[in-house]
Amino acid sequence: MKMVIGLGNPGGEYAHTRHNVGFDVVGILAEKEQIPLKKLKCHALLGEGLIGGQKTVLVQPQTFMNLSGQAVAELLSWYKCAPEEVLIVHDDIDLPFGQVRIRPHGGAGTHNGMRNIVYLTGTDRFPRIRVGVGKAPAEWDLKDWVLSSYHTEEERKTAFDAYCLAADAARCFVTDGIDLCMNRFNGKAGGTKKEG
16 A cells, blocks of 8 residues: 655635645546545545555545644554655645655654654655755745745746646555656656756
8 A cells, every 4th residue: 555645734815825736646546537526534535446456545634734734644653654655745835836846754754744743753764756946036935935936937837737737746656666656757847857
């Protein structure tokens, strides 16, 4: 079994903001694979189905971002998943806007959702997909930046292309594992073939 968890904040006011990358990527993957996200369990909205013949759970935690670890810890216990079988998708202010980066594990960095997951599960062995939202401009407060939406058509296209690329990478993780996923998708930006 594999699990793909997209981090975000629940509620309409947070929909499609920079901080909700994970929700949007999981939503795209759910639509592509025809796995409806309609079950509430373990403080999360989830869907269960098959991706490439592999039993898969797609997850959007319904705690707020800073408490993401609560849902993740409960899901690990409920589904008896090892951390290595759980892919976490989240935004990253330290990556250029539109860049997608995959890692097999690692520290939480500056991301409060990942910090809470590592703290409450006691491990950082989760594979993850980070999608760059770029650094906050000098005149912006960081919180306001990550909770803001994309304003121009160009920004929305870059974001959507990156989200689609991340959804494809998540599918590759499920079907082929983290190593092939990294080899195939690292370095691509905004859904283009450009290497970073």
